[in-house]
Amino acid sequence: MQIIQPHYHGIARTAQDYERMAMSGVVAVAEPAFWAGFDRLYPQTFLDYFRQISEFEPTRAAAYNIRHFCWVAVNPKEAENPELSYEVLKHMPEFFEKPTVLGVGEIGFHKTTKNEEEIFEAQLELAMRHDQLILIHTPHLQDKVRGTRRTLEILAHMKVNPDRVWLDHIEEHTIRGPLEAGYWVGFTLYPITKCSPQRAVDMLERYPRERILVNSSADWGPSDPFLLQQCVLEFRRRKHSLQAAIDVFHNNPCRFLGQNPKFDIRPIRVASL
Amino acid sequence: MLSAPEVVELYFLETRCALLDIAATLDRLDRAAETSAPGDDPRVSQLYQALELLADRATSGDRVERLLQLFSDLD
Ligand SMILES: [Zn+2]
Numbered sequence A: 001m002q003i004i005q006p007h008y009h010g011i012a013r014t015a016q017d018y019e020r021m022a023m024s025g026v027v028a029v030a031e032p033a034f035w036a037g038f039d040r041l042y043p044q045t046f047l048d049y050f051r052q053i054s055e056f057e058p059t060r061a062a063a064y065n066i067r068h069f070c071w072v073a074v075n076p077k078e079a080e081n082p083e084l085s086y087e088v089l090k091h092m093p094e095f096f097e098k099p100t101v102l103g104v105g106e107i108g109f110h111k112t113t114k115n116e117e118e119i120f121e122a123q124l125e126l127a128m129r130h131d132q133l134i135l136i137h138t139p140h141l142q143d144k145v146r147g148t149r150r151t152l153e154i155l156a157h158m159k160v161n162p163d164r165v166w167l168d169h170i171e172e173h174t175i176r177g178p179l180e181a182g183y184w185v186g187f188t189l190y191p192i193t194k195c196s197p198q199r200a201v202d203m204l205e206r207y208p209r210e211r212i213l214v215n216s217s218a219d220w221g222p223s224d225p226f227l228l229q230q231c232v233l234e235f236r237r238r239k240h241s242l243q244a245a246i247d248v249f250h251n252n253p254c255r256f257l258g259q260n261p262k263f264d265i266r267p268i269r270v271a272s273l
Numbered sequence B: 001m002l003s004a005p006e007v008v009e010l011y012f013l014e015t016r017c018a019l020l021d022i023a024a025t026l027d028r029l030d031r032a033a034e035t036s037a038p039g040d041d042p043r044v045s046q047l048y049q050a051l052e053l054l055a056d057r058a059t060s061g062d063r064v065e066r067l068l069q070l071f072s073d074l075d
Helices: A015-023 A043-062 A082-096 A114-129 A141-157 A176-180 A197-206 A227-237 A242-257 B004-035 B042-055 B063-070
Strands: A003-005 A026-031 A067-072 A101-108 A133-137 A165-168 A184-188 A212-215
Touching: A003 A227, A003 A242, A015 A026, A015 A043, A026 A043, A026 A242, A043 A067, A043 A082, A067 A082, A082 A101, A082 A114, A101 A114, A101 A165, A114 A133, A114 A141, A141 A165, A141 A176, A165 A212, A184 A197, A197 A212, A197 A227, A197 B004, A212 A227, A212 A242, A227 A242, B004 B042, B042 B063
Parallel strands: A003 A026, A026 A067, A067 A101, A101 A133, A133 A165, A165 A184, A184 A212
Antiparallel strands: none
């Protein structure tokens, strides 16, 4: 089955991961800009990182027939440093011109501080001015409810078009607000700290599936890109059709990401089963 | 051996995850029972008995053994 992995931090993973993903059906990944595990000191470091994910990483993925797209942003954690963030923001529009950059992400809250909020709003404003898609990280664990609530308030206040926004790392306690307001939501499958494949399928069964994106993130921390395939298997073993699986794990990413014409992979219909 | 605070530090998230998995399974079972007959599989009662056993904080430190007994055919 063809799968799109819409949230994948390729620079933190090996070529073998790309190879195995290709062998298990992954045809495209999208790589948001995120925290490197330490706070960077120089704006230029971000710009080289954006070059890495928009120029070099597509060549690594291409070696395994995987299309690679990306997002640029100052991540929520480093947004705590506004001076650095504004320097980076000045240069982000240059990257919007690149052939595989889809939008601004991942932005949002980590600890829901004043500085984070200021930079979140500045990046939303930048994205809207340049007609970019928006990917929002919602906080981890005990900070998730508060951060998601504040995120929704800010999006509503700034009148951001919900069709163009994806809130990621959504779980059972944060799903209703974003879906009711018309945003796209993402389930991030993690071994321990976020959502499991089984719980993701539970939510796929409980809520309308048209605006749900499932991903397994995969980064430099404890994570596993193949939780996505495990989720496909869980979905199929609960008796959902192949077409329903393709709709969630391939076509939904096409429909959201394809709002940016650079993402040119088209939804698939199974001709006969 | 670890100190008590170290045990919490090392195992809190894993345990939280295990509890969420249990909650998800019980929710799934309830939803399924809305559309199909729940039946009277004794294993469901075993699960709830196990949860009662775990909910008692002032108990002896042989919870695992007692759960395994609960899940055993004894006659
Ligand atoms: Zn991420």
